[in-house]
Amino acid sequence: MVRASVWLEEKARKGGRTGQPSGLDRARITSATVHLLDSDGLAKFSMRRLAGELNVTAMSVYWYVDTKDDLLELALDEAFGELRLPDATDGDGDWREQLRTLATEYRALLVRHPWLSPLAGRYLNIGPNSLAFSRVVQQVVRRAGLPAHGVTGAISAVFQFVYGYGTIEGHFAERVAAAGMTPDEYFSTAMDAVAETPETADVIRESRDLMAARGGDTVAEMLDRDFTFALDLLIAGIEAKVQRPERGAGNCASTHTQPAPANGDAPPSS
Known part of the structure; x- marks a missing residue:
């Protein structure tokens, strides 16, 4: 029940x-x-x-x-209610930038309140602030030009990613605080430890070039760059779907009834 x-x-x-x-x-x-x-x-x-x-x-x-x-x-x-929402009714607004704003705000909210992510999938999320967020997200993604059956899938792709990224980042922040270190100190100590352990040293060595290529002098910069790049990939994917819609996809309408990215680990449209 x-x-x-x-x-x-x-x-x-x-x-x-x-x-x-x-x-x-x-x-x-x-x-x-x-x-x-x-x-x-x-x-x-x-x-x-x-x-x-x-x-x-x-x-x-x-x-x-x-x-x-x-x-x-x-x-x-x-x-x-802390989320700053763009004006999705502004016909001159760029849906890409508005979607980036929404995703960035949601990530920051999850990090600021680590208790939020386990609760987000537990409730119906029909409070006024949750519904306002869901409505704006839907309005923004609709303006991307996707067919109606693809809107909830695009919302899920973006905000399930943000939910996962923000949740893990929030867990990291809690571990850092519990250790009494700065994020950079914690990261450096952890990397030194795994690099010296035989079971994990090979993996670290193999990924060293990727770690160097990602750039960033601090943990915050690395996290921001990865988040921005991943979000750009998702937005590019939406643009590609708009330009090259799937053939015979008209039968793929979502069975979900409420596009609510606030639902966290449940699909944003559940």
Whole structure:
């Protein structure tokens, strides 16, 4: 059975029960949830810890939400509200640049909030911010000129890549922070270790020319260059499909119903 969304609950539409405790509201609770997830991580999050952060009892929090899942879903949509969205209705805007902007914003969001990626595929993502992001993505990709049956596939190609890239980058950032090093220090230490281990030394040696060719003096520069190049490849692929559409592809319409790249590890169109 599909779990109901907090956004489908009447309580979510009305903003809470009548006679709720003073000093609290859904917006404050959601903001505190995001802060706690950023500072402590998803694994340590609990209603009790949230109540402590707000200096209230856990029962006071339950006055506004029924479950921990409700809170996490609210926090997920709150994070999507940080995305800066281009004006996809601007007929003069270049869809390629707008798609790059959306992809770059989504990557940064995943890195900034490492807890977001495991939640993105767990919920329906029908909050206002998630839907706004999905709508703009769809509008931008539609303007590329693909046939209708190819739009959701193109969205999946781009935003599943961004989801994977941003998720791994976020994991790396967490490991670096836990080690008490800078990204460059961590990378250098790790590379030295694997280069000295017989089981991995050959692989490192064989890929040395590729590592040198990728360029970049810092980890951040290397990550940015790889991301930009990969995104350019995907955009070039969309352009190629527009110029050379497949024959007999009219029967390939997607069975998905909601083009929502916010869904993370579920297909963006699920």
